[in-house]
Amino acid sequence: MAIEVELHKLREWMWKYSLGRDGGNNSDHFLRIKIPGGIISPDRLRGVAELSDKYGRGYAEITTRQDIQLHWIEAEDALEIFAEMEKLGFTTDLCSQAFAETCHGDVRNAVCCPLSGKKGYDAYWLVREITDFFSGNPDYVSLPHKFKIGISTCESNCIREEAQDLAMQWNGEGFVPLVGGGLGASKPGVRKAKSLRIVVYEEDAFDFIRTVIDIYKDFRAERKAEARFKNFFETAGCEWLRREIELRMGVKFDLADDFNCNPPSEHTEGLQDDGSNYYTLPVFAGILDSERLSFIAEVAEEFDGGIRLTPWQNVVFTDIDDLKALKERLSEQFDLSAPRMHIACASNFCGKTLVHAKDVLRHIPASDRFVGVSGCSNACACHPLAEIGLCGKVKAGKQLYDVFIHGWKEAENLSVEEAVELIKKHLGDGYGAKAD
């Protein structure tokens, strides 16, 4: 149901804030808080915990785009929440279904490798430029569809470059752009982002991104489902897009070698470039609550460390001297042996399906493999990229799953039990190594 507020009040917030519409779990609206590149200070994390306590029944979840999402948000609290968020310096994705007047074709939370600048190249300057320019910019809130940007600076492909509308992969000299990714079933179907085979140097990187989006702004599709960037790219093609960007920017890009994306994986633990340590805390399906959000903030302060959310719904602690002590402290509230690469969407709230993806994940044996469970073919948990992917559906009132192995459909219309048996068989004896 659309929220009714006076339009002049809404305009104050409409380009920066929105509530999305939920359809399950007795939740009407969600609030998706952008955390650019996943970096958040302990103080601001406590701020999220307070918002969650006050407005969202104390529940919170980390999304696959490094946001934090709250549910059970009441429409009448929206303006008060937005005012509190403004004070904390947060904005939201414009999931505008809750407001009849608002826009929805915005640039979503820019994702970035959580180790950027701690291990290897620091690309957070680009994340900041993207966020500062596009968030709340009225010229960029009515794109044909939402637009997803990822900045990749490691060899783990932890941001899942293939799934981005535009991924900028650092190659040591500049960024190699990959474009047109989208894993959902909407036209033209599952597409992995393709390399434009050029190098964009640092000084041109932001202008390059803005130019791609400016070109996309002119795209017209008959239906919203056909307006995604992947469909635009499908019709425009690699060569045309590259030439058009060069024409508009007045530059000629150097050519990059062709390459394939590495299989996506999560960081675990190890040494940073400065000799201190990082540690990735596994968070089952990204599910948290206000108490554990506050606990994470408290531990980061105790250890004088940084906090970065990951596209795998986990939390990285950076700049840690005593890794052993950190783990002991974290184990007071978390199961450190939980898998780090099992991800699931919020289908229990989303309402597109009756399938409960996060619950299904509980039945799948722990492993160090990439397991993605999406509630439907929109593929919010990137199941087509996973080693083991599940896509839920409801047929004749039954909850069923198609099972994909490395993107190929292995079986369809299985019950949870049948799907789990198939997965165990695939994992072999011992069901695959447990995450360390």
Ligand code: SF4
């Ligand atoms: S994959 Fe489908 S069910 Fe899951 S969050 Fe996305 S749209 Fe909702």
